[in-house]
Amino acid sequence: MTKTVRLGLLGLGTVGRGVYRIVDENRELIERRTGVRLEVTRAAVRDPDKDRGVAVPAGVLTDDPRQVVAAPDVDIVVELVGGSDAARSWVLEAVDAGKHVVTANKALLAEHGDEIRRRAAEAGVALGYEASVAGGVPVIKTLRESLAANRVLSVYGIVNGTCNYILTRMREDGSAFDAVLADAQAAGYAEADPSFDVDGVDSAHKLAILVNLAFGVPVAIDDVHTEGIAGVNPSDIEFGREFGYTLKLLAIAKAAAGPDGRLEVEARVHPTLVADDRPIAQVGGVYNAVQIVGDSVGDLMLYGRGAGERPTASAVLGDILDVARIADSDAAAAYDGGGAAPDGRIRPIAEVSSLYYIRFTVEDKPGVLSQISGILGRYDISIESVIQKGRDAGKTVPLVITTHRARERDMQDALVEIDRLPSVAEPGVLIRVEDDG
């Protein structure tokens, strides 16, 4: 009954080491449970002599990825090197060689997903990429399989643990971004060069993958409106709290009907205020969470560890065992949302509508609120609430406004006009507020 499936790993970094260790430690359990015996027969690394903390037998290690991709004793190529260009060519070579591919590489999928999926389908091989979004949290499988009969209405969530850790600490401690980032780096929760995470690029890659899967709409990474958290001011976290909101970096995708009836999808990554009592607001620290709303299932939330050696390797192995189960069958070519709505398109951010939080720094004198609300009114933006702090004639004070639903273009145009007012001392700060779900 047992079927042996041979793995060729590209990369033995954090996740690769995790995969190797789990295969080693849980081999018997996996075999009893699934009937599949896993063997790592090849592993390509840059420097085969480096100590990786795992005892890889001689003959398995190589410094040539192409040997892994072409090896006759490899059934599944497991790509864990990251980056997109070299990974792309190795993955395509693997596919052309008839190997199934499992990858944790979000940049690869976000940038070359269409090409790789198409080639995998042509070659009749499976492509697993659960680990590319939210680590150990089974978001991909849920969208691709569990909700296959649902029209997805929205997908949004916290998909970058570094940013969530930083925002959680900023809220808890009242600290500034730079100080918390430095702590996070010291604690290993942020990279030495954190820009990929804190600028929102990592979240945008993941969102592009989710959008493709959930809505079947072609999406280029540049289509995703992306703002990071480096500019987040602790005072906005505090004012947000006064309104009953928590600030999160959310990756948001929502389906809407375009003016011509075609499917349009909002796809955006930005700091977002969410009501404190919503499940996603309560996701703290390095945890990830994704909320999915489907026309049948209603709202669903998946919550767990979005990164790290073991959680990510757990997802890679889930894919490996899925592929192993169907490896010899004609069911191998993975389906996914790709192509389900080829005439859909991403809605430009200017056309998105949202609730807004805006903070102005204004001179503390009569008439300022009237000027600002007058401009907002002319752009059809109605005010929900106002907090005017302090009374300090002649000095500047914060003026915080939340609005009802308004169109992004109108809001941006109004902001430009408001920023020109003589009594407005600094450019207004705009944060979108999420009220759905």
Added chain:
Amino acid sequence: MTKTVRLGLLGLGTVGRGVYRIVDENRELIERRTGVRLEVTRAAVRDPDKDRGVAVPAGVLTDDPRQVVAAPDVDIVVELVGGSDAARSWVLEAVDAGKHVVTANKALLAEHGDEIRRRAAEAGVALGYEASVAGGVPVIKTLRESLAANRVLSVYGIVNGTCNYILTRMREDGSAFDAVLADAQAAGYAEADPSFDVDGVDSAHKLAILVNLAFGVPVAIDDVHTEGIAGVNPSDIEFGREFGYTLKLLAIAKAAAGPDGRLEVEARVHPTLVADDRPIAQVGGVYNAVQIVGDSVGDLMLYGRGAGERPTASAVLGDILDVARIADSDAAAAYDGGGAAPDGRIRPIAEVSSLYYIRFTVEDKPGVLSQISGILGRYDISIESVIQKGRDAGKTVPLVITTHRARERDMQDALVEIDRLPSVAEPGVLIRVEDDG
């Protein structure tokens, strides 16, 4: 590319109607996304003339389930009648006829799961039962597939929306069980005969399914220690709140090593106090949530709608499309945890250890606490905190104690002794406190 898969429904009640409607409404979307075109070719109902709110073509409806099971134009039998005896025989007939089976029937799985899985494996057909636990929440798939490489350490959650609705309302309103139950019945959140839900039997069925899948340990429904919520007193919800806890009906399964090194699994359903800041404490109303801890993935929580026409039908269709994908391949025979640990066993409740909340009704006179704590001490139960309410000499007052970890047998024995004290007016109330995860 398109493959047509023909469904034979057993039952067109709430869930069956949902399946029929989703197939009808989302047929094109499903086909574009998965390459599978679904057709309901047969549907067995008790009374074919009854109006069900769906327009089923003539020739599809029959009053004979055996016609569906045996029909040559049915690829997948979808069992949605509930109950266990008749359903068992129809499902086994379907399996013997080489049909794949998808079911939402937790009682069937909990009572006859081993037999049905074995027969399905022998026949080489797939068995899907995602909808049997937590409705639209993909708990089964996550355990069976995503976490296939994990050693599961614990699974616990809220798997009965009726009980969670009642407990949420009792906490919010301070109302008594009977009053909230009557409201829940009026609102359609509880059955006319609610005993299956409120006595914990429904949760126990679901837990048995989860235990089998997560740990591979054989489990009979009588092995699951089951307590319902009918006896929950609002005062314990209130005292719990003072300690920072929320009262939930949890289904709990935990792996532990037995004295001989064999795997032992705790399997119990009972009202449980959980710390307010834990995600599961914040799951309100009819929502379900299941937390899974795996050795690699860490902790994972899945949250969503555990019942209702559409969410449950969504899960049924997820299974149908999974089966459709592998229907013609040798990958069809579903694997699951069953058999992974055949020498494991369920730990008797007396051997379980837990934290406890106990409330006594005692005469308000000096020395009572000393007597009670003396007895607890002799049973090796150490007190964590005490709340002694009111001062009303000569009358009875509540005395609430929380304990450190203790063994259930010791706690029960101590309770018997304490209840015999002359100054103890009513039997002590015991509620387990969950601190893991």
